[in-house]
Amino acid sequence: MTADYRSINRANWDERAPAHAASPDYALDRFAADPAYIHHVVRFDLPRLGDVRGLRGVHLQCHIGTDTISLSRLGARMTGLDFSPASLAEARRLAERLGDPTEFVESDVYAAADVLPNDAYDLVFTGIGALCWLPSVERWAAVVARLLKPGGRLFIREGHPMLWSLDDARKDVLEVRYPYFEVEEPLVFDEGGTYVTTDAVFTANETHEWNHGLGEIVTALLANGLRLTMLVEHDSVPWEALPGRMVLGADEEWRLTEGRARVPLTYTLQAVKMGE
Template sequence: MTADYLAINRASWDERAPAHAASPDYQVSQLLADPTRLSEVVRFDLPRLGDLTGVRGVHLQCHIGTDTLSLARLGARMTGVDLSGASLVEARRIAEAAGTPVEYVESDVYRAAEVLGAGGFDLVFTGIGALCWLPGVDRWAGVVADLLRPGGRLFLREGHPALWAIDETRPDGLLVLDLPYFETAEPLVWNENGTYVSTDANFTHNVTHSWNHGLGEIFTALTAAGLRVTMLIEHDSVPWNALPGRMTKGDDGEWRLTERPARLPLSYTLQAVKVS
């Protein structure tokens, strides 16, 4: 495993955070204009999240905090954790402008329990596009277990590993599993000068390292860490245009394959409870 993946990825996120906060895709202005508004990611899973009133929650890999803010608006006492200091500058600014108290802490995921303390949280939340930045889910699952009190739960919505394994750049438009589905020792190394939101910004830190993690690997890691998976739902949609030219946006804000959407799982929602 490349030892400097944290520094490489942090540089990319630090540079892109202001552009993400300014992009219409994150809908920050709408969140600030309407104190009842929730991010699309949180709103999608609202029926599954349940009552969060008074819940002490931590959002791992929170980025600019739009999901964190949304969970706080549902009544949770939220802490957001991210490795990018520049992302947390934006997250704090957004929370302050919204008048919503959220604590933000700079740390990589694997040090979160050490930094925040063990056993103090009712909820660990992780959103779309987070796990791919971690080289191993076994260690991540251990951190989740350490953060949770007994009976506390992990709530995770992620891009499906089958989606992450597809080569989206193929000129023929075929859906081909060409990238690793399973976790690998070495990262996928990308050199891309853009980002996943609409922006006119230009970037210089364009190399990132990422990993895929199979659904079975995630399930097994959580079970081995002492959590019991109580919900696993695969979805035919994602909240962004993951396969340009082959997707259509629905009235719910989610993107699905235009042709035969039932043929590919695009995301999933997982919940797991700490047994003891």
Template sequence: MTDYLKLNQANWDERAPLHAASVDYQVERLVAEPQHLSEVVRFDLPRLGDIAGLRALHLQCHIGTDTLSLARLGARMTGLDFSAASLAEARRLAERCATAIDYVEASVYDAAQVLQPGSFDLIYTGIGALNWLPRIEPWARTVASLLKPGGRLFMREWHPMAMALDEERQNELVIRHAYFEREEPLVWDDDSTYVQTDGKLNASLTHEWNHGLGEVIGALLAQGMRLTALEEHDSLPWEALPGQMCLDELGEWRLQRERWRLPLSYSLQAVRDH
């Protein structure tokens, strides 16, 4: 295991119980209301379509709120994550909701070694996942190898243009970080997390990478995937630019002014034809 993986894994192991206890992930509401869906999944319901009966894999599933939501839409779910603590929370949530979900502990790059290649109708990746991966090409190879012929990738992700901005500038949009994938990571030392909590992280050091939109699409095309949908959005589920954003009625954060200036996230779909 490389240093970046150890650092990020330790960080997410500490985040998991804080996220499960926070109101932001709505764990107790998911338990109390059998029809409730996570805000992330609800956002993309018009794009997901009917997934009932599909065998689906959620890569980088974290504490399983989106995984559970996809199961409530009728998919037969498997969730994969590299954080044992996150999977413990995900299994606890599935048990409390009496929902059968298989959870597997592994990194994304090792997924095809622990899961049956060519066995999934749908692979789902939620927002804020790809930035934890140093290279996009092996991710695309993993996705293509795990899908059945005719199987579909569905993902929503933080837009690389938004990730390149300086979040410390609260009165203007300024590009600070790389848009394209680079070998060197963005290194952060932050003892907070993005939910409402008084808890602090001891494992505060993390490594992240940006991946340009063309790099993501190109990596999928190189693996024989066919792009079927791409939509850019002017919102995110978290306040990525403090001081410049406002929360809407759907739980999404948008620019306070001139929303047309910047894409904040995107939804992408691709199919493995053969």
């Protein structure tokens, strides 16, 4: 396993954070114009998320903080954590612009329980496109368990490991190209561009990524003292994950143009830490 994956991936995210903040896809101006605005990634899961008012929450791998601040607007007392200083600079700038009290902490996710209080959070939240940057889902689950108070819950919506295994360059068939299961060596990509609308040109284009099977994720959580309470698979994803083969719906979710029932694209999972 490449030891330097963190610095390689951090450079990629640091370079893209300003472009993400400037892109209409992250809707920072809508946050400023409408105090009730909730980012569509969080809004999609409101029926499953339930009432978070008064909960102490932490958003792991929070990027520029739009989902974190959305949870804050829903009444949770939020902290966001990310390893990218450029991303956190954008998150803090947004929070200050909005007068939002969310705190943002710089840390690698595996060290989150070393820099944040343990057994303290009612809610640990993880959003789309986070787990693929981690070589070990079991280590991540152990961090989640340390952060949660007994009875606290993990809430995660993620890209489905089946989606991550598909070749997104193919336009004719759905081809399984990449590992579905977690493997030791990373998938190494060298690709320009990013997933939002931008004219920016990037130079830090290498990334190191891993997939984690759905069973591996659930097993890791169970092994660390969490009880699965919800698992819903979705036929949609909040960006055009398979370019040229998807259509955008009114809910700001992308779905396959043909044969939507063939493959899950995302999932929502909730698990509760056992104990008194």
